[in-house]
Amino acid sequence: MRPKVLDFLSERPQNVRVDGKASKTVTLSTGSPHGCVLSPLLFTLLTIDCVPSYSANHIIKFAGDTTVVDLITNNNGANYRSEVSRLVQWCNNNDLFLEVGKTKEIATDFRRGPPQYPPRTVNGATVERVNSTKFLGVHISEDLS
Numbered sequence: 001m002r003p004k005v006l007d008f009l010s011e012r013p014q015n016v017r018v019d020g021k022a023s024k025t026v027t028l029s030t031g032s033p034h035g036c037v038l039s040p041l042l043f044t045l046l047t048i049d050c051v052p053s054y055s056a057n058h059i060i061k062f063a064g065d066t067t068v069v070d071l072i073t074n075n076n077g078a079n080y081r082s083e084v085s086r087l088v089q090w091c092n093n094n095d096l097f098l099e100v101g102k103t104k105e106i107a108t109d110f111r112r113g114p115p116q117y118p119p120r121t122v123n124g125a126t127v128e129r130v131n132s133t134k135f136l137g138v139h140i141s142e143d144l145s
Contacts (some may be wrong), residue, residue, distance in 0.1 A: 008038070039064070050090050054079040059087065062136060077117065088122050100125040104133050108142050 009032060015025040032039040043064050050066070052059050057079060060067040068087060070080035091098045100122045107117055107129070120127040132141040 008032075009042075034064075046094070050087070050094075052083060053086055054083060057083045059083075067135065081120070084120060084122070098122060100127060103127050105129045106131070106133050106140065106142055108144060 010029045012028050012033070013025050014028050014033075016023045032042045040062075044061065047061055047066070050059060050061065052068075054070075056071045056073075058069040060069065066087065068080070068083055070077070070083060072080055088098060090096075103122060105120050105127045117129075119129065132139060134140075
């Protein structure tokens, strides 16, 4: 007898309904159903080994989203760049797709003069730098207002 979790994750029929009309049914054997009560738990279990390599860095994971937070001191962002590179490599090694189009970077810097940070790239695509973003339902701006 197959374990129930395996049944849940493999050969899962799925379609989309809009205004009473259903799309063609496709069978999925990857990922977990979006919006399912088990999905956050499965995400947590599958990403338990995705941890920061530097003490000033934090990797925050919540329901399929991942955030890297770093305190950059003395204008040296090497640990942050390394952490992002390690996360990208971890995703590649674990067959997780990183949606660069949905990835945002925000920098908070209270020094005088505009901060000069080189653009971040992930898998050859440039990460959009924004002045504000929404993080777990809270709007955060680069000046923390």
